[in-house]
Amino acid sequence: MDLLHDYLVRARASGAVFARSVARPPWGLTLPGSIQLSLHTVLRGHAWVWLDDPAAAERLLPGDLAIVVGGRDHHIADEPAPDRCLDHERFWAANTGAGAGADDPRAAVFLCGAYRLAGDVGRSLLQALPPMLVIRPSAHDQVHDVISLISRELTQPAPGQQTVLDRLLDVLLVLVLRASYQHSPTAPRWYxxxxxxxxxxxxxxxxxxxxxxxxxxxxxxxxxxxxxxxxxxxxxxxxxxxxxxxxxxxxxxxxxxxxxxxxxxxxxxxxxxxxxxxxxxxxxxxxxxxxxxxxxxxxxx
Incomplete structure (x- = not known):
């Protein structure tokens, strides 16, 4: 038995890609702390992500991945400027899908996913993560490979696409937890x-x-x-x-x-x-x- 697999199964981890956005500058959005675990990756251009302090924002380039544990709102924007950030509903109404600006070289294309983990087991997995973590995989890293697959899958609609995206997000979660626990002093002791x-x-x-x-x-x-x-x-x-x-x-x-x-x-x-x-x-x-x-x-x- 793989202990991480056992914890994830018992946490009933379930996730979904909930938005692919194309945004021309200036842009920004705020995501609520009620999302237990958020994953964000840039497919084209760049984005800044931060929690409370814009001065501590991390810049994401294509292939980079940020994970944010729920509890506090967090922000994503083309610059670390809170006044640009709309609530997520208004932002996605204007910027999800291909939309206007898809061919604009200045536009950022990025993907957001969400995860829910249930019960004490889920809580213990989340508590072992830092509030925000940015992973910058190398070109031959598995995380980079999965993000590339997601990016290619999103180039055009295809039968079963949502199922493919959900399963790729499952793989991404496991790889992210591995990477986090391997380098974090707060990793679970059982790991x-x-x-x-x-x-x-x-x-x-x-x-x-x-x-x-x-x-x-x-x-x-x-x-x-x-x-x-x-x-x-x-x-x-x-x-x-x-x-x-x-x-x-x-x-x-x-x-x-x-x-x-x-x-x-x-x-x-x-x-x-x-x-x-x-x-x-x-x-x-x-x-x-x-x-x-x-x-x-x-x-x-």
């Missing part, structure tokens, strides 16, 4: 730990079989380490003991099951390794602060 093939075997086992009654000696054997060496290396890499990690992962899954509201407490308890609903509820309340049913009511509203 770093999984780079050690010995620890990866133990992590994968817990993810594949969370209901199993795992013990440290069993996990150490899977990792081909002594019990003491495994426990020491695991805690150094992840900041918690193997059993603490297993409990946290089980409770993460339990919260996902509770929000989906498709299983009984007994079924959730069984899937997350607890002998009874009472044992599960006691652990849940001790770690989360509320009984499972009440937690679900408060979160679901």
């Amino acid at each position: 770093r730990a999984a780079e050690d093939p010995r620890l990866a075997r133990a992590l994968q086992a817990m993810h594949e079989e969370p209901a199993r009654t795992w013990s440290v000696p069993e996990l150490a054997q899977l990792s081909t380490m002594s019990r003491a060496s495994f426990a020491r290396n695991f805690e150094r890499a992840l900041g918690q003991t193997p059993m603490q990690y297993l409990t946290d992962w089980r409770l993460t899954l339990a919260r996902e099951y509770l929000l989906a509201d498709e299983l009984t407490l007994e079924q959730i308890a069984r899937r997350t390794g607890y002998s009874s609903p009472n044992a599960f509820a006691a652990t849940f309340r001790r770690h989360v602060g509320l009984p499972p049913g009440r937690w679900r009511q408060e979160i679901a509203g």
Whole structure:
């Protein structure tokens, strides 16, 4: 099992290309912080992207990619000038598609995509990202290749085009998360730990079989380490003991099951390794602060 794949599947990551824009200067737009994760790439010309401070704007050239985590509005423009920025609805009404200006050499052509990630798993993936990240791939980088494919796909309408764009955006998200986590000090500790093939075997086992009654000696054997060496290396890499990690992962899954509201407490308890609903509820309340049913009511509203 690939841990990043497991997290993305459980986060129910879903994305879509929501605008291809052709804009002649002067132009600018503001995108709302309600978008959980935005991806922007320039296909022709340039664009500046920033959060609160225009002085900290980053310039995007063709092939560059910016990702922005939701929470705050962000801005894209031909110059880092807030007074040029329209709200996204007014901007796209005038600048999406081929439109006027498509043949103007001064016009920028850029693509915006959006992602939604659900639940605690999605939140943990987003929290590990910086508020804004700009990736400048080399000509032979996979990110550059995918952006080139998107650009070519958008040159003219074709059957199934939206499906192709959505799947390419899926690939782009995985590549972006990889690039971000590889270079970011805020990368999830499980991502770093999984780079050690010995620890990866133990992590994968817990993810594949969370209901199993795992013990440290069993996990150490899977990792081909002594019990003491495994426990020491695991805690150094992840900041918690193997059993603490297993409990946290089980409770993460339990919260996902509770929000989906498709299983009984007994079924959730069984899937997350607890002998009874009472044992599960006691652990849940001790770690989360509320009984499972009440937690679900408060979160679901």
